[in-house]
């Protein structure tokens with residue numbers, strides 16, 4: 001998706017884009033010119049509005065507040081060296097949001113409406129898209145939630161689809177170049193085998209907050225989750241997917257290995273890395289169950305957390321808290337410069353060679 005962007009309305013309390021240091025943004029929330037809002041009522045979506053505000057009037061019985069009817073997406077817009085703004089694979093996020101909405105029994109935005117909402121939000125906030133070469137991007141956060149009031153447990157009769165944007169830099173301090181440490185907490189599961197782990201429900205994230213705070217106090221930036229049923233196979237990190245590389249073989253080929261699990265999110269970044277590894281580098285790609293014992297046993301030369309927000313963050317160590325605790329140190333952690341986006345092949349947004357849009361086996 002390409003957009004040039006013009007904006008007329010502006011939020012009075014917005015951050016001044018001229019005063020932002022786009023090369024050192026971190027991942028904090030920056031208020032921009034405004035957001036986009038669509039309402040679903042009487043069985044249909046309205047035409048949507050751009051609003052130069054960041055607050056909301058909501059009935060106190062809205063189902064999002066009580067029953068967690070809420071999901072979100074994360075994608076990014078980049079300023080390219082030709083001055084244009086490009087959004088990375090928004091159609092894939094649009095379809096994933098539909099799956100999340102269906103899983104939570106919510107009205108789902110049609111793909112075209114999702115794309116229009118993203119375009120409107122980016123165009124109205126084009127001055128917040130970090131310059132080419134700054135390492136920053138405009139993070140786009142579309143979200144849907146039950147705004148209809150209900151006290152009994154049943155789906156809302158009204159929904160909002162909104163898109164906010166915020167300029168961002170690195171998620172983990174040190175970013176792509178500096179490895180992070182992960183921990184597997186004892187007696188804490190992220191998502192049940194037949195639960196909502198594979199969609200982007202807000203409720204998958206809130207339970208990770210407390211253990212992540214505890215983990216951070218011990219020097220780990222992120223939690224890694226194993227499958228909840230057997231506690232044996234890698235699912236994903238709290239913020240992102242798990243990806244690993246084997247050492248190059250005699251011919252220089254490596255294998256990109258990533259978990260296939262009914263309780264891990266179908267990451268757009270991970271899917272893109274699978275496609276690049278296969279098409280660009282000619283590597284083997286294995287999307288399969290990954291036993292933590294393989295990681296501990298040194299099967300992989302490199303491990304990374306990958307996702308829209310965290311990009312590709314190398315992981316140097318995974319500590320497992322169990323009755324007798326043990327650690328898996330990743331022997332070699334390499335950081336690479338990002339691929340020059342201008343030379344990347346265009347994404348194949350309907351092809352899904354690694355099955356990220358398929359129903360996962362339990």
Ligand code: COI
Pocket residue numbers: 073074075238239240307308309310
């Ligand atoms: C993203 O990568 O876009 C996410 O939504 C992850 C979130 C923890 C920031």
